[in-house]
Amino acid sequence: MKLVIRSVRIIDKKSTFNGQVRDVLIEEGKIKEIGQDLDANNAEIWEANGLCMSAGWIDMRVASRDPGFEHKEDLTSVRAAASHGGFTEIVLLPNTQPVVHSKDTLNYIRQSGSGGLVKLHVAAAVSRNAEGVDFTEMIDLHEAGAIAFTDGEQPVQNPDLFLKTILYLQPLNALLMNRPEDRQLTLYGQMHEGVTSTLIGLKGIPSLAEEMMLNRDLKLLEYALENNMYPSEVPALHISLISTVAAVHLVREAKKKGLPVSCDIAAHQLAFEDKDLIDFDTNLKVSPPFRSAADLQALKQGLADGTIDAIVSDHNPHDEESKNLEFDHADFGITGLETAFSLAITHSGLDLEDIIEKLTSAPRHILRLAENKIEVGAAANITCFEPDAKWNFNKSYSKSKNTPFLGKELIGKVRGVINNGKQEWYS
Incomplete structure (x- = not known):
């Protein structure tokens, strides 16, 4: 493979070429040369108006549904959706059937994505069947390649299980990811508890349910590490999908205290408010x-x-039968891999360099992955995009279509991805 990317603006705070417009030569899976007017003899050419390049994006929260629910999404379709969304690496949640609580299931998923354009990282379950009762064999799963531990869509409700997991993972230098939600307080809830939920008669989900659980998790983290040294350069606990004023404040204060904690939000969380659910x-x-x-x-x-470290898609595919129902019977979740970048560009208020950082270097740091930079000699793990380009989201490569953005015009177009010696260009 020989590829020249013409007149591309490099967006990478860690690169000596950050902010510069250059030609980039890719050969045999590596960045061979960065310069001006590079020789393109016998090379494929990529170019577009306003083209930018960064290290390949990584999504820390993706539900694949495979094995067990392949009619909603399988490992082939989730990789297709990821690459079209600009992601060269994704972290898959363990909520499959069977749950990823054994090396067999873990290896099945990891081997499925081996050597592909989109690398699959797998988060293993904290508890068997993600039920919050019995521990999984975390040492074995860690040695088998689990990138982190989480019960995924099931927040860890048992404080003793949570505390012991922190202590158990500490000597492994392994990451616990948890979504803060007290399920007793959200039982039967359908939407945010507020004026709109009252007006349309839906049971609300109080902010308190997130904030109480987050406060508990941070207190337990502090307690667990009180007499233990922890490598402060990486987080011990990653909080997934914070969504409230108080949750942001709690994480901010925890970081000020020096707790090894990080957090993310879903890109779609920036695009809507509770009042937008008025039409069910x-x-x-x-x-x-x-x-x-x-x-x-x-x-x-x-x-x-910087309180919020990363932006994720929280890609959560559901078939028509799970969504085309009365509101209180429909499943939670939307697909997000193909739209996360556009939503971040449109709604985050961040400049482009900071958005890219929250899709690249920040999640890699949290996940203990090696740095990925745009430099000569580095492996070509790259995303190319036009941040100002308008495009119509008329086709989804996910098996499921549960997104409010289909058929809409979006800003921020992914043009191409390169990884593992493979490449795709999207015109």
Whole structure:
């Protein structure tokens, strides 16, 4: 493979070429040369107006549904959706059937993506069947390649299980990821608890359910590490999908205290408020729910000041039978791999370099992955994109179509991805 990317602006804070417009030569899976007017003899050419390049994007939260629910999404379709969304690596949640609580299931998923354009990382379950009762064999799963531990869509409710997991993973230098939600307080809830939920008669999901559980998790983390040294350069606990004013404040204060903690938000969380559910669109039924204008502003501030480390898609595919129902019977979740970048560009309020950082170097740091830079000699793990280009999201490569953005015009177009010696260009 020989490829020349013409007149591309390099977006990579860690690269000596950051902000410069250069030609980039890719050969045999590596960046061979970066310069001006590079020789393109016998090479494929990529070029477009306003083309930018960064290290390949990584998504920390993706539901694949395979094995067990392949009619919603399988490992082939999730990779296709990821590459069209600009992601060269994705972290898959363990909520499959069977749950990823054994090396057999873990290896099946990892080997399926081996050597492909999109690398599959697998997060293993904390508890058997993600039921929050019995521990999995975390040492074996860690040695088999689990990138982190989480019960995924099932928040860890048992405080003793949570505490012992922190202690158990510490000597492994392994990451615990948890979504803060007290399920007793959200039972039967359908949307954010507020004025709109009262007006349309849907049971609300209180912000308190997230904030109480997050406060518990941070207190337990502090307790667990009180008398233990922890390598402060990496987080021990990653908080998934924060969504409220108080949650942002709690994480901010925890970081000020020096706790080894990080967090993310879903890109779609920036695009809507609870009032947008007035028409009962089940494609807007997500968990955590879209919250108030004040919460949305707090998320943007948290992104700007570094409290929120990463942006994820929270890709959550569902078939028509799970979404085309009365609102209170529909499943939670939307697909997000193909739209995450566009939503971040449109709604985050961040400049382009900071958005890219929250899709590349920040999640790699959290996940203990090696740095990926745009430099001569580095492996070509690259995403190319036009941040100002308008495009119509008329076709999804996911098996499921549960997204409010199909048929809409979006800003921020992915043009191509390169990884593992493979490449795809999207015109």
